[in-house]
Amino acid sequence: MSSAAVALLVVSLVVVWGGLAVSIVALVRRPERADYPEGGEHEGRPAARPDGPVEHDT
Template sequence: MSGSAVALMVVSMVVIWGGLVASIVFLARRPEREDLPEGGEDEHVVVPPHR
């Protein structure tokens, strides 16, 4: 491998693994909220019909 190929590989590995580490740290510091109600959709919201 040439030097530029190795440099590009190292940069891409740092971006991929760095994003993974950043995601893990973010989720560890701010886990999923527990204070939200159950369910995924609001039943009281009326959507106007599409014209």
């Protein structure tokens, strides 16, 4: 392998594993969001039929 290939390999490994480490640290520090608004799961919409077409609000 050439020196350029080794350098690119090292840089890509640092980016991937560094991103994983930063993500783990961020999740350990703040595991769950506490600023969600009040509300329920259904928001007053009727339940979808399991055998019917999917209806969108567009």
